[in-house]
Amino acid sequence: MKKFRLILLTTYCLLSAVYSKAADPPFLKDTSCIWVDSILKTMTLDEKIGQLFMVAAYSNKDETSYQTIDKYIKEYKVGGLIFFQGTPQKQAELTNRYQAESKIPLWVGFDGEWGLGMRLDNTISYPRQLTLGAINNPDLIYDMGVEFARQMKRIGIHINFAPDIDVNSNPNNPVINDRSFGDNKFGVVRRGLSYMQGMQDNKILASGKHFPGHGDTDVDSHKDLPVLKHNLERLESVELYPFKQFIRYGVGSMMVSHLNVLALDGAPNFPATLSPKIVQEKLIDSMGFKGLVFTDAMNMKGITKYYPSGVAEVMAIMAGNDVMLFPEDVDAAIAGVRCAVLQDSIIPEELINRKVRKILAAKYWLGLNKYEPIKLDGIDADINSEQAKFLKFKLMENAITVPADSAHIIPILNLQKRIANVSIGSSKPTTFSTTLDKYTQIDHFFLPKDVSLATFSETLAKLKDYHLVIADIQDMSRFAAKNFGLTENSISFLKQLNKQNQTILTVLGSPYCLKYFQDFNTVLVGYNEEEEAESIAAQIIFGARGAEGTMPVTVGKFQYGVGECTQSNMRLKYGNPLEVNMSIKTLQKTDAIIYKAIEDKIFPGAQLLVVKDGNVVYEKAYGFHTYDNTIATKTTDLFDIASLTKVTATMPIIMKMQEQGKINVSHTLGEYYTYPEGCNKKNIVIKEMLCHQAGLPAWIPFYKNSLDATGNPDSLWYAKVQDAVFSVKILDSLFLKKSFQDSVWKMIYDCGLSPEKDYKYSDLGYYLLKQIIEKTYKDSLQNITRKYLYSPLGMNYTQYNPKWNGYDLNKIVPTEMEKNSGILCCWELYTIREQRCWAAWQAMPVSLPMQTI
Amino acid sequence: MAGHAGIFTNANDLAKYFQLLLNGGSYGGYKYYEASTIKNFTSKQFPNNRRAIGFDKPTPAGQDGPTCDAASPESFGHTGFTGTIAWADPKNNLIFIFLCNRVYPSADINTLAKQGIRPKIQQVIYDAIGK
The missing domain is CATH 3.20.20.300 (Glycoside hydrolase, family 3, N-terminal domain)
Structure with a gap:
């Protein structure tokens, strides 16, 4: 895929002649x-x-x-x-x-x-x-x-x-x-x-x-x-x-x-x-x-x-x-x-x-x-028209140069490596670092210019175990007399880093500074710290865009006219709507709809993202987590996506199983799982079930059986402290008896099927498929999706139960307020019922998590 | 952990997966699926049922459905009870992702669906194409 580009001087002569015709000054006539x-x-x-x-x-x-x-x-x-x-x-x-x-x-x-x-x-x-x-x-x-x-x-x-x-x-x-x-x-x-x-x-x-x-x-x-x-x-x-x-x-x-x-x-x-x-x-x-x-x-x-x-x-x-x-x-x-x-x-x-x-x-x-x-x-x-701003973007995109990448590290292919980003000259996240984050999980180290030699050494030690380090230089000077803003300590740190780790050096400033980095094999020159340059540089590193530029000057081994053409269109770009012929002004009309909905208290917070031709041309977060307007929603915050889970977790695995011949959706469930004697589920054709016409009821109120006469959690099924029997965590201080799951499965196995097989949206099929998936791969759906899909794709935010994984609560957008023994705990995560089930759900005094079942 | 609900994520993560589907199974230099598999699973299967295999599909123009009328018959995706939608349109090479927490503080009244806010936003995005 890679080719080295050295544009011959003679080509320049020819080209300049092609593009121009000899002429007098225009006003001479x-x-x-x-x-x-x-x-x-x-x-x-x-x-x-x-x-x-x-x-x-x-x-x-x-x-x-x-x-x-x-x-x-x-x-x-x-x-x-x-x-x-x-x-x-x-x-x-x-x-x-x-x-x-x-x-x-x-x-x-x-x-x-x-x-x-x-x-x-x-x-x-x-x-x-x-x-x-x-x-x-x-x-x-x-x-x-x-x-x-x-x-x-x-x-x-x-x-x-x-x-x-x-x-x-x-x-x-x-x-x-x-x-x-x-x-x-x-x-x-x-x-x-x-x-x-x-x-x-x-x-x-x-x-x-x-x-x-x-x-x-x-x-x-x-x-x-x-x-x-x-x-x-x-x-x-x-x-x-x-x-x-x-x-x-x-x-x-x-x-x-x-x-x-x-x-x-x-x-x-x-x-x-x-x-x-x-x-x-x-x-x-x-x-x-x-x-x-x-x-x-x-x-x-x-x-x-x-x-x-x-x-x-x-x-x-x-x-x-x-x-x-x-x-x-x-x-x-x-x-x-x-x-x-x-x-x-x-x-x-x-x-x-x-x-x-x-x-x-x-x-x-x-x-x-x-x-x-x-x-x-x-x-x-x-x-300052949109076209005028877009031209600046295009110029930057065409300029950014990879003068060397002899080890072919750019673009990074394997996202399951441990990747660190060390930023010289910056104390906080930059457009470069946040754009890197869009592609995968990256650990960041910020080293402002004035950090001590000890901090440099400590950072070097911490970086030792990373497979790859993306080093970027920020806050540079344009002048040789000022060493381009680099301190001796930072130069020496980068040189040691280059010896210790596989390193991509990203210079967000003058290419002349490469005189200090002659021993680097993978170098990217962004020329300046403008937002466009920082974003595009990160996109090149992950193969969303290809490097197009060539060195404008010779700096030691980095020769004039040299620049690698790196691979493009491999991952999502983050660009300008004009790149894909979309109107920014029209896209911005979505804001008015969303802000109006927030004002009308239809929802407190939201994220919107638009991809056209592989290019994320609109990405915004709106409002706050809650109506008290304390935590502003960010584009990285986690939302409970409810039934989108069906196509994001279960379906990708079912599609793979179909390809691998481990399942055929035209066949019945019974071919892939042994159900109890007389269970009517074995004859369900999987495809019919996935199209919601297998006759399954919309849902079953499992939790009803776990409540006492007053509608509170029945002590037969629940305990406040976790132990071997009450092992399934529902809330921080509410644990469900493990055997309740057996009773849930019994309800699913026993439920009747409508003989008409008319279209009826149902969650139940996904319980049955999860059983088959986990039996086939001998692992949990959670692990399977993580290992085979989310992690290699760089979907590192995507997960079940982020709270229980220790995820920062301020970065999870809350769903319903939950009543539990009179205590309001809005953060608890419980399962999502489809809209049509809502009336039945409302009749219940206590809401319980279902996803743990 | 359930197969029908329970994932937490953000729009950017979802975009990668939906781009993989639009790409015919490839993303980030790796091939995950044959294009034919994705085509098969995201196509309508039965008369009088708009659904594809696991994936939702648009309703005919003018009928209430998960999308705006501009979404092509080839398009597919899914909505979620919390007020979410992710929709991919191979014909327009377009992905629309909208996530919200309409169920905060309670899910009683689904004004989001009643007012068709998601399709409205989606329509604006289609309107922005080619201008």
């Missing part, structure tokens, strides 16, 4: 359109200079800060805004306000590498690009680009400064790291193009960044100016490769970063952003880029450490950039550029005109010639 000409003609120099700037805007600040933006628009005529933190609603409101103030419609930029969630509250964060780097379905990444465009357009954004197409060849990179698709240039291009095209096909301008390549830096350009020392040959081959491909396939814009790239411009402390050699000569003249060139934020230390506002912006324009993002000092920047044009003639107005023409063409392509204010109603619901 609009540079001479009438709208652009007519606007340009009427513009003052100040208006033109304003178009070259995008100032930083926030939607989580105070009115004073919003008024500052008002001023930039009204006084400086800035052409665009780049929005940072806040909320989508407020950002949309502010965008409408600012647009109304601007003569030429503003364009709005946004840093949304992983969607709106990168900056805005109440929005979806999609997987980071490193996670996307594990996905081998380019259509899915294209779909993500399409979805980003939909969400961004909904709140008035025009440019997404993404994707990041840096090749992250330095695992210690402090700033790019998981923002990159990985360390393979072909992988970066293939995924980057899909992302870019998904957006640009839907009129959101993409931006390839950070030119000329920020992947091999060990300094964060937000904090200082990183220096890139590679020679030209290497730059051409690695760093520049994705940018060349992006130019070829028509990316609309590029973002130049604050990097000192010595092979391209040897001047010391000279960022690429300000370098004519890098922007004009390399990017535009040599590589032939015709789109828009944005600077990275001009307030970053990589610039401001050496060049003040006003000077830096002039240099940036002269270097070849079209638009400057986020000047540190807007007043100084605008004044500086104005001065450079008017007084010093450093910048020719014609140069400004060319840039503005390109900017207006892009605005025209973005539809800003027909600007409409954003509709403010329903923003949250629109951007």
Whole structure:
């Protein structure tokens, strides 16, 4: 079933060519359109200079800060805004306000590498690009680009400064790291193009960044100016490769970063952003880029450490950039550029005109010639649609990677093994641990980061006897400098564990941490701790889903492009209704019916579960155990399932017996059991009995014979203390005489059969079948079902008499309140009578357990 | 321990067993039954009797029964006195499990059955398919 997957680099080249057609930036054809000409003609120099700037805007600040933006628009005529933190609603409101103030419609930029969630509250964060780097379905990444465009357009954004197409060849990179698709240039291009095209096909301008390549830096350009020392040959081959491909396939814009790239411009402390050699000569003249060139934020230390506002912006324009993002000092920047044009003639107005023409063409392509204010109603619901959430799920599902499983442990086949889960970095159950629990009985050990060395040793000793240990790492850091959040003790614990036990290592964070776990043979990378990733990782381990991802980076023996295809569809999935084409909104209507029933006191608590195509798409617990609302019902709580027992316990065994030739349901009971002389049961055809047409009475009130004249338990049959004679436990302090069972069987054997054989629901047949089953297998029905069905299927909750097995009462949903010698004991478990027997039952003063008979 | 009642469990556990039945006898990499056995036991056997062998079946549309009208004739399952139902529909590859404790604190009035709450919930689930 297993196959190893190593995708050849050449395949990547071919694929990226298949998916893309060479193209110009999409707006290039609009540079001479009438709208652009007519606007340009009427513009003052100040208006033109304003178009070259995008100032930083926030939607989580105070009115004073919003008024500052008002001023930039009204006084400086800035052409665009780049929005940072806040909320989508407020950002949309502010965008409408600012647009109304601007003569030429503003364009709005946004840093949304992983969607709106990168900056805005109440929005979806999609997987980071490193996670996307594990996905081998380019259509899915294209779909993500399409979805980003939909969400961004909904709140008035025009440019997404993404994707990041840096090749992250330095695992210690402090700033790019998981923002990159990985360390393979072909992988970066293939995924980057899909992302870019998904957006640009839907009129959101993409931006390839950070030119000329920020992947091999060990300094964060937000904090200082990183220096890139590679020679030209290497730059051409690695760093520049994705940018060349992006130019070829028509990316609309590029973002130049604050990097000192010595092979391209040897001047010391000279960022690429300000370098004519890098922007004009390399990017535009040599590589032939015709789109828009944005600077990275001009307030970053990589610039401001050496060049003040006003000077830096002039240099940036002269270097070849079209638009400057986020000047540190807007007043100084605008004044500086104005001065450079008017007084010093450093910048020719014609140069400004060319840039503005390109900017207006892009605005025209973005539809800003027909600007409409954003509709403010329903923003949250629109951007966080069910489809939008489902896309995140799909991306995660396609990314999760099993880089190695040489012992073929995944998926776990035998559930009768002793399995433990040890969770590093978590003190309480996680989505991962609770999803594991859905499949079988697992013992959990939680080891928060700060546990002592002694606790690690004790845990190691406790784990010794387990057949298999699933270790997961939680609460990780993204950064190599922080050892990915791992302590030395936890690394050493995991290594010892791997030597001691068969271990599945599940990394819910950076794949780079695998550098510590080179000796592990079974590894799963979940990339992050999002609920979806944790759930899917557990589902892969149990074979509900197959691992689809491949390593986005090489970490020692775990090579780029490698990932095992593990088996899928082996057990129940836990997924999204949209996976099976079901409506979440319609399914949610079940809630209203159930909550109404609880309100009407039809029942206090319930569980609902829906499986479609092997996928549990709806699973919920409702209400409380009792009407006093003390214990909330959980999805794991036990319910007394009454007659569902017939098809869950007896029938699976009868079906097996039929297959094994131990029974033939077309034959009579008498062929399989010796009944007392003259007993009419021997002639019953089993199939007729199981279809409730064997003529059996609905039921027999066995307990009647065990009560005294006043209707209380007769001391002839009952005792308060258990002994050899009164051995059958009914309640905690009520024991039935063993021989009563003989009298029960006598009642069953003796009861008459209706000659008509009409349909009449009866429990009695199941007494007779249980006798045959237990005689055939020489074991109790309870043991047989456990051994042959429940345990191998992972149905570890399913049992008779959980209370007597020591099960926590708070996890059993109670049925009837029971009167016993005047004491109300609602927890006692007694048998279930079918509805039709209820009237007869009600006439009796005392209810007694029947299942013990 | 009885064959007709007495099991305690939760919806998730029951789902595994009913998926095994829908899968034609396989689950978790193991084969428990021949598909033909399950088909035989879950099929209607006699005229004028809706039941299969041990398993319950839907009534014809419009008649009171354990399921909603949308449940296919191929579907099967069982209900329980405590207010439970588990129903598998091979035609729609669908399992519906609803467990409640309607018999708390007493089982006197079966409003759950009278109002047809289980079939109502089941109908909503069928309504959600293909939308």
